[in-house]
């Protein structure tokens with residue numbers, strides 16, 4: 461029986477959308493916890509749910525001698541995690557939950573059966589909790605529970621208590637790398653390779669983002685930003701390349717190019733060791749310039765994801781995005797020149813969006829021409845300023861335990877059908893712009909595309925007065 465079993469409740473094969481995408485990545489958060497706690501002498505195992513199923517996990521929880529179960533939860537895995545908590549509780553486990561979701565819904569997770577919710581970074585808090593759970597002779601636990609910083613719990617009467625926050629790890633370089641050996645990482649790489657001809661691995665170079673985009677969750681790291689040393693990151697990457705022989709990599713940082721001096725040093729170290737791996741990453745247009753893109757290209761960056769969100773400056777400002785539409789356009793252009801693909805994230809339905817903003821977004825994508833773009837209808841994540849702003853208008857259609865913040869409706873906002881038309885119009889317009897650039901474009905095709913555009917625009921106008929909930 462280990463001191464701690466870690467899991468995360470994400471089941472790839474139960475998610476039809478993800479099964480089409482088939483780009484799984486290792487759950488780094490719990491792997492960081494695992495390596496930290498193992499180094500402190502705890503016996504820690506990971507039940508990686510990605511390629512497994514809930515029946516196998518439940519069987520494991522019901523047949524193993526119960527000890528402590530630590531579960532990562534994010535916005536999408538809430539309902540799975542609540543179910544895991546129920547099964548584990550019945551089987552006699554102590555349950556600790558952490559990650560970006562539980563901190564925002566601490567009381568709900570505790571009332572669902574968790575013994576502790578951990579806020580923020582989990583390493584030191586988990587270490588203290590495991591020691592206390594192991595050593596405590598106080599059966600009710602109300603005395604020691606009140607002392608563990610960074611946690612929340614319910615006392616014997618069921619009253620909610622939240623302890624003060626815990627300081628963040630001062631030196632990330634002193635932490636061990638994530639315990640990838642605790643899971644079958646080769647299977648991740650192989651899954652990528654068999655579906656996309658290229659095996660991929662993920663790693664992070666920093667924790668936290670200091671920007672303040674109003675819809676973005678800062679539940680775990682707040683507005684802080686800490687970096688690992690470039691040399692230490694290259695050590696890890698070099699090891700990853702030898703151990704797992706991936707073809708490509710994903711730098712899972714929030715904003716990879718946030719610190720230009722860091723990128724210079726990282727590139728110098730990669731150059732010195734003659735290392736090169738094609739990779740993709742996320743950045744912000746205002747943190748990209750000619751020099752950064754030169755370095756990214758040299759390092760092997762084949763795709764850069766740029767949060768664009770809207771083509772309307774008024775909306776970008778309302779989001780506190782801190783980026784100009786022109787900066788996005790320039791960043792995409794500078795990437796194109798270096799043969800780095802650009803990916804754009806776009807958002808419909810943010811507070812205050814009008815038809816003219818939708819038109820501005822369509823114009824923006826049509827003229828900027830990213831290689832790929834993804835759209836979402838904005839959703840308020842609890843704990844964000846955006847959530848606070850629309851709080852009075854939120855309508856929860858399903859019980860908390862069976863839904864997610866993505867499913868909350870915002871009363872008075874345009875209907876889903878309206879945004880579906882906006883999305884269709886965007887795609888039609890972009891396709892038309894692309895096809896019409898070709899001097900040999902088929903006139904019938906162009907005519908069909910014009911008809912599609914007209915139909916989408918009519919759909920948008922026809923649904924303009926429909927509202928959500």
Ligand code: B12
Nearest residue numbers: 485486489530531532534535536558559560578581582677
């Ligand atoms: C990489 C990433 C992804 C990858 C996930 C791949 C993977 N397996 O890692 C992909 C692209 C698939 C993805 C998808 C989504 N993501 Co994402 N993603 C991230 C990102 C950028 C990095 C995650 C990471 O590796 N962090 C580094 C590790 C070290 O940090 P950590 O995971 O938070 O772990 C620490 C603590 O949370 C805590 N902890 C973690 N687990 C546990 C467990 C216990 C028991 C304890 C005590 C503590 C604890 O300790 C850890 C170490 O200190 C984060 C933002 C971020 N910087 O964290 C967003 C983030 C997690 N994603 C987010 C969202 C919204 C999504 C999507 C819903 C987006 C969408 N619209 O589809 C989907 C959901 C996918 C799914 N089905 O689960 C939000 C989550 C918000 C929320 N409240 O849950 C985040 C926080 C982004 C944001 N700022 O808004 N994501």
Ligand code: SF4
Nearest residue numbers: 669671672673676714
């Ligand atoms: S959206 Fe990106 S840049 Fe903005 S706060 Fe979130 S992580 Fe930072």
